Structures are given as structure tokens and as C-alpha cells.
Amino acid sequence: MVARLLRAALAVIAGLSSLLLPAGNGSAQVIRSGAPGCRAVALTFDLCPVRQGVGYDAALIDYLIEHRIPATFFASGRWIRKHDAEMKQLLAVPFFEMGTHGQVHAHLATLDEGQQQEEIIGAVDLLKARYGVAALLFRPPYGEFNDLTVEVVKKLGLQFILWNVVSGDPDPSLSADKMLAHLTASTRGGGMIVFHANGKGEHTREVVTTLSQEFFPKQGLKPVTVTELLSCAPQAKP
Numbered sequence: 001m002v003a004r005l006l007r008a009a010l011a012v013i014a015g016l017s018s019l020l021l022p023a024g025n026g027s028a029q030v031i032r033s034g035a036p037g038c039r040a041v042a043l044t045f046d047l048c049p050v051r052q053g054v055g056y057d058a059a060l061i062d063y064l065i066e067h068r069i070p071a072t073f074f075a076s077g078r079w080i081r082k083h084d085a086e087m088k089q090l091l092a093v094p095f096f097e098m099g100t101h102g103q104v105h106a107h108l109a110t111l112d113e114g115q116q117q118e119e120i121i122g123a124v125d126l127l128k129a130r131y132g133v134a135a136l137l138f139r140p141p142y143g144e145f146n147d148l149t150v151e152v153v154k155k156l157g158l159q160f161i162l163w164n165v166v167s168g169d170p171d172p173s174l175s176a177d178k179m180l181a182h183l184t185a186s187t188r189g190g191g192m193i194v195f196h197a198n199g200k201g202e203h204t205r206e207v208v209t210t211l212s213q214e215f216f217p218k219q220g221l222k223p224v225t226v227t228e229l230l231s232c233a234p235q236a237k238p
């Protein structure tokens with residue numbers, strides 16, 4: 001009797017959650033990874049605004065281009081305004097994908113709906129106006145959001161992309177070895193790793209080099225863009 005009631009209750013809950021999160025509508029949910037068992041990973045690089053320095057890790061980008069490693073970038077509007085040449089370089093690479101990261105890198109959860117919408121759509125509109133690029137992937141600054149953010153992102157028709165593996169690359173106290181130990185222990189097929197390409201990651205290029213030359217081939221993992229990862233089906237490990 002109890003078990004039957006429990007099953008009935010679970011069925012109601014399942015029905016409700018499928019109503020709240022319509023299947024097939026990727027913009028309705030917060031995406032942290034691809035399908036587990038997919039033999040691919042997404043390297044993602046945030047382009048947060050910087051007050052000092054060049055704000056662009058040219059050595060990292062050159063490495064990715066030279067080795068034809070697909071990558072997804074999340075650019076903030078403030079960063080885009082200061083990096084026209086760099087943005088053109090990134091947009092010209094066919095295996096790079098561009099998403100947005102807010103206009104001024106605001107703490108979204110502290111803002112009301114109108115302010116959140118303004119912060120989110122600012123960088124999207126800027127990319128469209130300046131470069132004719134429709135960027136559908138969105139990542140909230142600091143990874144911070146609330147229910148309102150999810151609603152606004154859905155309303156704007158964007159896909160809400162977080163991550164499931166943190167590289168920790170902006171932390172100056174973290175050595176490359178420590179980062180690699182954490183990354184190799186926590187990255188699985190379908191994983192999305194967050195890095196920075198705004199020059200704040202002292203060891204980002206070194207870590208990405210080791211992952212792409214040693215760890216990924218050994219694990220049979222292929223770097224892909226976020227969009228490719230989201231359509232990647234689980235496969236048996238070769």
C-alpha cells in the first residue's frame with residue numbers, strides 16, 4: 001500500500017517536472033555537461049573584463065589554433081568593446097564557438113528582472129550589431145544566478161551553459177601540477193571544463209597543452225565545442 005502510494009506520488013512528481021522542464025527545449029534548463037558516456041569534452045574559456053593587462057591570452061589561442069582544438073568562448077560585452085581585433089581573430093576560426101557572458105560582468109542574482117535582462121542581452125546585441133554573430137550560448141558571470149535568471153535566459157531564447165569541472169585557473173596560488181591533478185581526476189566523457197582566456201590564467205596554456213596531448217588521447221576523449229557536446233551520444237569506451 002505504502003509502496004503503491006509512493007509510486008503514485010513519484011509519478012505525479014515526474015509528470016510535474018516534465019511540465020516544468022519541457023524535453024527538447026534546451027533553453028529551459030541550466031546545462032552543466034553533455035551526456036555521460038559521450039567520448040568528448042568541451043573546453044570553455046571565459047572572456048571576463050579585466051582592469052589591467054592585455055586581457056587576452058594570445059599564446060593559448062595560438063596553441064588552440066595551431067593544434068586545431070575546438071573551443072567555446074564566453075565573452076562579456078565590456079571585454080568585446082576593448083578587444084575588436086582579438087574578437088575578429090576568434091570569430092574567424094571555424095572550430096571556435098562564441099557565446100556571451102553578460103555585458104558588464106554583473107552579479108545577476110542581485111538584480112531585478114529588467115536589470116538581469118539588460119545585462120544578459122547587452123553582449124548578445126553587441127555581437128550581433130558589430131559582427132553579425134547570433135550567439136545563443138550564455139554563461140552567467142561568476143556562475144551566479146537565481147530562478148529569475150533561468151526564466152530570463154529562456155525568454156530570450158538562449159541556452160544556459162555552466163560547467164561541471166572547474167580548472168581554477170584564475171587562482172594565482174594554484175600550480176599547474178595541482179590543476180592537472182584535479183582536472184584529470186574529475187574530467188569524464190561529456191564534461192565541460194571552465195578556463196579563462198583573458199590572460200588571468202597563469203598556467204592555462206600549459207594545462208590545456210598537457211590535457212590535449214596526454215590526458216585526452218589516453219582517455220579516448222575528443223575536444224569539441226559546447227554545441228557539439230550537447231548533441232553527442234554516449235558511446236562505449238574504445
Ligand SMILES: [Zn+2]
Pocket residue numbers: 046047048101105141142
Ligand atoms: Zn567571468
